[in-house]
Amino acid sequence: MKTLLAFVAAAMLVATGVQADDKFITVASTTSTKNSGLLDFLLPTFQEETGIEVRVVAVGTGKALQQARDGDADVLLVHAKAREEKFVEEGFGVERFDVMYNDFVVVGPAGDPAGVAGKRDAAAALTMIAETESVFASRGDDSGTHTKERNLWAAAGVDVEAASGTWYRETGSGMGATLNTGIGMGAYVLTDRATWISFENKADHEVLVEGDPELFNQYGVILVNPEKHPHVKADMGQSFVDWLTGDAGQGLIADYELNDQQLFFPNAKKGES
Amino acid sequence: MDYLAAAFQAAFELIVSFDADLWEIVALSLRVSLTAVLIAALIGLPLGAAVALFAFPGRGALIVLLNALMGLPPVVVGLVVYLFLSRAGPLGVLNLLFSPTAMIIAQVILVLPIVAALTRQVIEDLWSEYREQLVSLGAGPARAIPTLLWDGRVTLVTAILAGFGRASAEVGAVMIVGGNIDHVTRVMTTTIALETSKGALPLALGLGILLLLLTLLINAAAEGVRRYARARLA
Numbered sequence: 079m080k081t082l083l084a085f086v087a088a089a090m091l092v093a094t095g096v097q098a099d100d101k102f103i104t105v106a107s108t109t110s111t112k113n114s115g116l117l118d119f120l121l122p123t124f125q126e127e128t129g130i131e132v133r134v135v136a137v138g139t140g141k142a143l144q145q146a147r148d149g150d151a152d153v154l155l156v157h158a159k160a161r162e163e164k165f166v167e168e169g170f171g172v173e174r175f176d177v178m179y180n181d182f183v184v185v186g187p188a189g190d191p192a193g194v195a196g197k198r199d200a201a202a203a204l205t206m207i208a209e210t211e212s213v214f215a216s217r218g219d220d221s222g223t224h225t226k227e228r229n230l231w232a233a234a235g236v237d238v239e240a241a242s243g244t245w246y247r248e249t250g251s252g253m254g255a256t257l258n259t260g261i262g263m264g265a266y267v268l269t270d271r272a273t274w275i276s277f278e279n280k281a282d283h284e285v286l287v288e289g290d291p292e293l294f295n296q297y298g299v300i301l302v303n304p305e306k307h308p309h310v311k312a313d314m315g316q317s318f319v320d321w322l323t324g325d326a327g328q329g330l331i332a333d334y335e336l337n338d339q340q341l342f343f344p345n346a347k348k349g350e351s
Numbered sequence: 352m353d354y355l356a357a358a359f360q361a362a363f364e365l366i367v368s369f370d371a372d373l374w375e376i377v378a379l380s381l382r383v384s385l386t387a388v389l390i391a392a393l394i395g396l397p398l399g400a401a402v403a404l405f406a407f408p409g410r411g412a413l414i415v416l417l418n419a420l421m422g423l424p425p426v427v428v429g430l431v432v433y434l435f436l437s438r439a440g441p442l443g444v445l446n447l448l449f450s451p452t453a454m455i456i457a458q459v460i461l462v463l464p465i466v467a468a469l470t471r472q473v474i475e476d477l478w479s480e481y482r483e484q485l486v487s488l489g490a491g492p493a494r495a496i497p498t499l500l501w502d503g504r505v506t507l508v509t510a511i512l513a514g515f516g517r518a519s520a521e522v523g524a525v526m527i528v529g530g531n532i533d534h535v536t537r538v539m540t541t542t543i544a545l546e547t548s549k550g551a552l553p554l555a556l557g558l559g560i561l562l563l564l565l566t567l568l569i570n571a572a573a574e575g576v577r578r579y580a581r582a583r584l585a
Contacts, residue, residue: 104449109548113545113548113549118533133449133530133532133535134532134533135449135530135531135532136531147439148437148438148439148440149437149438149439149443150437150438150439150448150449252548253548254547254548254549254550255547255548257550258547258548258550258552276549277549277550278549278550278551278552279550279551279552280550307438309438309446
C-alpha cells in the first residue's frame, strides 16, 4: 500500500510539474483571435523578447469577460467595446486600449435565397433575410459577434426572438461551430472576416454582404485590475498590453496574412486611450 | 466519402510525420487520463468492495447513487470543478484552474463512480460464492476485501478499462477546466473539438482515428496482461 501511495504522489507531482514555472500570464480572448492563427503568430515573438509565456483561453467574449471578472485571467483581449468599457468602469479592468480591427461580413449560400448579394447596408440585408424567412444561423452565445448581430437586428427592426426556432436558429456555440452548422443548413451567418478567411469548410458559402461601417469590429485589450484581484500578474500583464499596442506588436499584426489577405488592421493610439 | 478518405490520409500523415506538437498532445492525454484512472482505482476498488461487503444503513441508496453517478454528464462535472477552482470559488487560492491537475480532478470524479459501482457488483458476486468458505476460515468482511479484490482482479481490469474509456473519450470536462491551452492543457479530444471549429474536418477526424488506435492499443495491452494472469492462475 505504501508503494502504491508513493506512486500516486509521484504521479501527482508529474501531473503538476508544469506549474512550477511561474513566468506566464493567462489571457482570456475570443475564438476569432485564436482560430485565425493570429495569436500563434504573435506570441512566440513576445515570448522570445520578454521570456513571458502567454497562455490563451479562447472563449466567447461573454465568457471571457466573466472569466476576467472572476480573476481567472490576467489580461483580456476581446471585441465588444461597450461591454469592455463597462468592465473597466466597474473597476475590474485598469484601462482599455484599442488594439486592432477587422470587420464582420454576412456569408450565405451561393444560391442566395434572400437576394442580398452585393448589399452594403447590413440592416437592410437582414431585413430582406427576415422578410423571405431565409434560414439564418446565430451564435446565440452572448459573444462579441452575437452582441453585434443583435444590434444589427435591432437596427433592422426585426424581432428575432419571436422567430427563434423557425428560420432564425441559435446554435449557442462558437464561431466555427456556428459556421459548420450554418453551412450544413444553407443558412446566412454573420461572422468576423478573420475567422471566415481561415475557415476550411466553406462549401458553397461566400461573402455576400460587406463594407457597411456598422460592420466594423474593434478589438480592445485590458489589464485585469490587481486591486480587485491581488494575484493578477500586473507587471507581466502590463508588458503584454504595452507590447501589443506598441510598435512591435502593431507591426506584427499588420504583417499577419492568410491566403494573401491581411486579417487584422492595427489601430492602437499610443499615449492616449 | 471524400471526408473519410481525407481523414484516413490525415491520420496516416499525423502518425508518420511524428509531429512534436502532436505527440505532446498525445502524451498529455495519456498522462491526464491514466493518472485519473489510477487515482480512481485506488479509491474506487476498496470503496466498491466495502459497499459490497458491509451492511450499513442507507446501503441500498448508496448503491443506487453509485450506479446513477456512472451517468454523470462530463460538462456538468467540468462546470462544478471550474466553479470550485475559479479564483472566485472556494478553492481558488490553490491556483489550479487551467492546469493538467484540474483536468485530472475532473476525470477522477467522472471515473470513480464507474470503478466503484462495477467493483461493487463483481465483489458482491464473489462474496456470495465464497462467503461460507471465507467465514469458516475466520475472515470477516474487512479481511475478505483484499482476498476478494485479488481474486476478482481479472474481471476488475474490465471495470478499470471502462473507467479509462470514459476518461480518454470525454471532452466536456477537460475543455472547461483545462481551457484547451496550447502546450499546457491541450489534449486529443479538445484538439478534435478545436479543429472541428476551424472547419478542418478531415484533420479532426484524422485525430479521432488516432485516438481510437491508442484506445485499441491500451485495451489490447490490458487483454494481454489478463490472458497472462489467467494462464498463470490455471
